[in-house]
Amino acid sequence: MTKVAVDLGTTATGEPAEMDLEELLSTRLLVQGNSGSGKSHLFRRVLEQSAGWVQQAIIDPEGDFVSFSERFGHVVVEADRTPSELGRIAARIRQHRASVVLNLEGLDAEVQMSCAAAFLNGLFDADRHYWFPMLIAVDEAQIFAPSMAGEVADEARRISLGAMTNLMCRGRKRGLAGMIATQRLAKLAKNVAAEASNFLMGRTFLDIDMARAADLLGLDRRQAERFRDLEPGHFVALGPALSRRPIPIRIGPVETAGRSGRPVLMALPEASPEAMADLIFTAGADEPDTLPAPVRREPLPTRELLERVAANRAGAAPAPQRLEEEAEPDPEAEAERQAVVDAIFADLMADPEAAFRPVQMLYQDFVTHCRLKRVGDGGLDMAGFRRRLALARAGVGAAAEDENWMEVVRRSEELPEDMQGVYLLLAKAARDAAPCPSDEVLARAYGSHSPSRGRFLLTYMAERGYIAAETDFRGNRVVSIAGSDWRTGAGTSGKRTPGTTPRMRRA
Ligand SMILES: Nc1ncnc2c1ncn2[C@@H]1O[C@H](COP(=O)(O)OP(=O)(O)OP(=O)(O)O)[C@@H](O)[C@H]1O
Ligand SMILES: [Mg+2]
Numbered sequence: 001m002t003k004v005a006v007d008l009g010t011t012a013t014g015e016p017a018e019m020d021l022e023e024l025l026s027t028r029l030l031v032q033g034n035s036g037s038g039k040s041h042l043f044r045r046v047l048e049q050s051a052g053w054v055q056q057a058i059i060d061p062e063g064d065f066v067s068f069s070e071r072f073g074h075v076v077v078e079a080d081r082t083p084s085e086l087g088r089i090a091a092r093i094r095q096h097r098a099s100v101v102l103n104l105e106g107l108d109a110e111v112q113m114s115c116a117a118a119f120l121n122g123l124f125d126a127d128r129h130y131w132f133p134m135l136i137a138v139d140e141a142q143i144f145a146p147s148m149a150g151e152v153a154d155e156a157r158r159i160s161l162g163a164m165t166n167l168m169c170r171g172r173k174r175g176l177a178g179m180i181a182t183q184r185l186a187k188l189a190k191n192v193a194a195e196a197s198n199f200l201m202g203r204t205f206l207d208i209d210m211a212r213a214a215d216l217l218g219l220d221r222r223q224a225e226r227f228r229d230l231e232p233g234h235f236v237a238l239g240p241a242l243s244r245r246p247i248p249i250r251i252g253p254v255e256t257a258g259r260s261g262r263p264v265l266m267a268l269p270e271a272s273p274e275a276m277a278d279l280i281f282t283a284g285a286d287e288p289d290t291l292p293a294p295v296r297r298e299p300l301p302t303r304e305l306l307e308r309v310a311a312n313r314a315g316a317a318p319a320p321q322r323l324e325e326e327a328e329p330d331p332e333a334e335a336e337r338q339a340v341v342d343a344i345f346a347d348l349m350a351d352p353e354a355a356f357r358p359v360q361m362l363y364q365d366f367v368t369h370c371r372l373k374r375v376g377d378g379g380l381d382m383a384g385f386r387r388r389l390a391l392a393r394a395g396v397g398a399a400a401e402d403e404n405w406m407e408v409v410r411r412s413e414e415l416p417e418d419m420q421g422v423y424l425l426l427a428k429a430a431r432d433a434a435p436c437p438s439d440e441v442l443a444r445a446y447g448s449h450s451p452s453r454g455r456f457l458l459t460y461m462a463e464r465g466y467i468a469a470e471t472d473f474r475g476n477r478v479v480s481i482a483g484s485d486w487r488t489g490a491g492t493s494g495k496r497t498p499g500t501t502p503r504m505r506r507a
Pocket of ligand 1: 036037038039042183232233250251
């Protein structure tokens with residue numbers, strides 16, 4: 001059997017430096033080096049050279065490897081998926097042996113961790129029929145397997161560390177070969193680092209990292225000193241897939257381009273202070289005047305519900321839902337049934353106290369009435385009911401046809417269910433440029449009497465980038481909806497008490 005050699009570059013004596021790919025698959029690889037030492041470049045070289053030989057999954061915190069899709073046909077998996085979706089996608093990746101890039105660019109560290117964990121666990125848990133060999137590259141591995149508790153929540157850390165431990169410690173039997181890189185060995189969980197038998201050590205400055213590297217490589221401290229003087233792109237290689245003794249190698253060039261480069265000094269622009277002031281205080285022509293859309297997390301089917309309501313009003317046959325027992329649903333009977341359900345719902349909403357009753361009680365009422373009218377549970381489960389209620393409380397019945405509105409609805413689905421109505425209420429006011437709803441109105445849409453609850457909701461949504469709430473100098477509130485150019489008119493928040501009218505309102 002011929003061995004598949006990955007061409008890394010050259011040795012000190014000018015010979016080709018090679019890595020045995022099959023050996024690598026069972027013995028894993030750890031790369032360490034300070035920022036700028038050339039780890040990502042090395043990763044790119046290894047992945048480019050082996051792309052034709054082995055299935056790959058690249059966990060990509062910086063979106064650096066997205067270009068692999070053009071050059072090598074990797075499928076880019078974006079993070080706009082729920083954990084369970086990502087797990088299922090991972091299972092299909094193993095089944096169909098697709099090479100992929102998991103793009104985690106622009107996400108908070110904690111979200112990156114959860115996302116990578118869901119994905120890795122999906123690969124790990126794949127059916128044993130699909131345990132084909134697969135190279136899993138994790139750059140910046142200290143993000144996913146940190147040695148110490150840091151700023152991120154313990155839960156995210158525990159899950160992510162578990163997934164990385166599985167990958168490195170128990171992955172081999174399942175065909176998964178981890179290849180990980182880190183700037184600082186001391187920041188990487190020990191058990192994760194310890195499972196790699198192949199090392200490529202790049203320039204390292206800190207004693208603590210040097211000591212850990214020396215331990216792993218079985219060198220004494222004095223020998224490890226040489227890591228200090230390594231140039232970028234130069235690494236010391238050791239391990240069954242590389243060399244039985246530590247040898248210096250130089251990583252060769254790469255074909256694809258990442259986005260990171262070395263910083264290069266550039267001449268500063270020559271502009272007068274006035275011209276510069278003008279440039280930074282006025283919006284450029286190419287500047288979007290809207291907030292960026294927040295990162296999507298939880299796609300859910302409110303849209304379907306809206307479409308259904310809309311279709312129903314338009315007199316079209318609604319999509320049958322939860323009607324498995326009826327083999328061939330009769331469109332006419334179904335429309336009739338839907339009309340009955342709509343009427344029950346409208347009755348329920350007509351009660352002024354309805355807005356303040358807990359959703360569980362309202363749902364019970366709803367189902368009771370549905371049963372009495374012999375329409376089962378009205379085709380709505382608790383979650384469906386909750387969403388319909390949110391829409392009703394926001395007063396947005398069937399404005400579903402509009403594309404922009406559908407986009408807003410889609411985004412509302414990422415929020416906790418009981419907040420969706422509040423968001424939609426704001427969006428509706430913003431779309432119509434109507435005055436911003438007061439705290440009381442917002443609280444009411446949430447099912448609460450308390451105005452402070454209304455303010456809390458605004459803060460919650462603003463902090464997560466769904467809206468921007470600003471106060472004008474008269475103390476009036478204006479809310480903009482992220483991802484659109486919708487903006488409410490000025491509305492009193494309701495917070496101001498008589499006698500505290502802002503001073504600037506002079507006659
Ligand atoms: N072997 C090499 N040949 C040519 N250029 C290289 C080589 N290795 C690294 N470089 C260049 O050096 C710069 C830094 O390399 P790279 O981004 O790989 O560093 P890094 O170790 O990943 O740093 P960080 O930890 O900050 O991500 C890049 O511009 C890269 O193109
Ligand atoms: Mg890097």
